[in-house]
Amino acid sequence: xxxxxxxxxxxxxxxxxxxxxxxxxxxxxxxxxxxxxxxxxxxxxxxxxxxxxxxxxxxxxxxxxxxxxxxxxxxxxxxxxxxx
Amino acid sequence: xxxxxxxxxxxxxxxxxxxxxxxxxxxxxxxxxxxxxxxxxxxxxxxxxxxxxxxxxxxxxxxxxxxxxxxxxxxxxxxxxxxxxxxxxxxxxxxxxxxxxxxxxxxxxxxxxxxxxxxxxxxxxxxxxxxxxxxxxxxxxxxxxxxxxxxxxxxxxxxxxxxxxxxxxxxxxxxxxxxxxxxxxxxxxxxxxxxxxxxxxxxxxx
Numbered sequence: 001x002x003x004x005x006x007x008x009x010x011x012x013x014x015x016x017x018x019x020x021x022x023x024x025x026x027x028x029x030x031x032x033x034x035x036x037x038x039x040x041x042x043x044x045x046x047x048x049x050x051x052x053x054x055x056x057x058x059x060x061x062x063x064x065x066x067x068x069x070x071x072x073x074x075x076x077x078x079x080x081x082x083x084x
Numbered sequence: 085x086x087x088x089x090x091x092x093x094x095x096x097x098x099x100x101x102x103x104x105x106x107x108x109x110x111x112x113x114x115x116x117x118x119x120x121x122x123x124x125x126x127x128x129x130x131x132x133x134x135x136x137x138x139x140x141x142x143x144x145x146x147x148x149x150x151x152x153x154x155x156x157x158x159x160x161x162x163x164x165x166x167x168x169x170x171x172x173x174x175x176x177x178x179x180x181x182x183x184x185x186x187x188x189x190x191x192x193x194x195x196x197x198x199x200x201x202x203x204x205x206x207x208x209x210x211x212x213x214x215x216x217x218x219x220x221x222x223x224x225x226x227x228x229x230x231x232x233x234x235x236x237x238x239x240x241x242x243x244x245x246x247x248x249x250x251x252x253x254x255x256x257x258x259x260x261x262x263x264x265x266x267x268x269x270x271x272x273x274x275x276x277x278x279x280x281x282x283x284x285x286x287x288x289x290x
Contacts, residue, residue, distance in 0.1 A: 008279070009279065009282045010282075011257045012279045012282040012283040012286070013286040015253040016253075016290075017286040017287070025245075025248055025249065027245070027248050028218070029218065029245070030241070038249055039290075041242055070252045072248050074216070075216075075217050076103075076217050076247055076248050076251055077103070077251060078251055078255055081252065
């Protein structure tokens with residue numbers, strides 16, 4: 001398939017210009033697992049374990065407070081993306 | 085592109101190291117600089133010639149020596165990185181002119197490990213990442229901030245969170261364009277770097 005790199009570049013520009021505040025990220029930072037709403041610089045909550053952070057993030061999704069929960073590995077890669 | 089903005093990255097290019105190279109590229113771009121890697125250049129020339137050219141064209145350089153070790157019994161440690169570090173030091177020392185202002189950051193896995201193999205580099209700027217991308221971002225961002233104190237870079241924490249968001253955006257966009265895992269894995273570095281630029285140019289205006 002031929003790649004339309006300009007079309008893709010435009011999609012990156014659009015995504016960069018508008019963080020989706022309905023997305024919640026489960027991530028590790030400074031040794032702590034956190035929930036961070038996209039576009040925020042501060043964590044919404046800090047947890048002792050990744051499991052606790054995921055469990056809380058799922059509540060955000062189920063209650064309609066998040067459209068997507070993005071769970072990251074310690075390396076920052078996307079491990080799982082849950083849509084709500 | 086100008087000498088003052090270029091950052092030569094001397095590192096491995098295997099799959100495992102991608103986890104560190106991606107955040108390193110991202111951090112350089114967030115600091116308003118241009119990453120230069122041999123793998124993103126036109127391949128008409130021999131690799132060593134391309135590397136020499138990049139070294140000459142770059143004021144900054146990052147040398148990751150963390151793979152200067154055998155990872156399993158019988159394997160030989162890799163010495164391309166310390167060799168290219170030597171070329172860069174030689175360029176700074178002997179070429180003169182703007183090259184006398186070259187700045188280098190040496191990255192390694194852990195503190196003091198490098199001293200057992202290459203103690204001559206003691207006294208240079210050396211950072212340690214323990215193979216953790218978050219640590220690599222912090223070491224690199226802080227080093228660049230120290231050298232460019234008239235500018236105000238985002239915090240390492242902000243860069244890390246932006247990087248995580250970018251990783252999600254990247255995969256989502258690739259899915260819409262029907263890129264499969266192999267397409268993403270084999271994507272040319274120049275294309276990946278371009279997408280970071282596009283995303284960050286828009287993001288910094290938000």
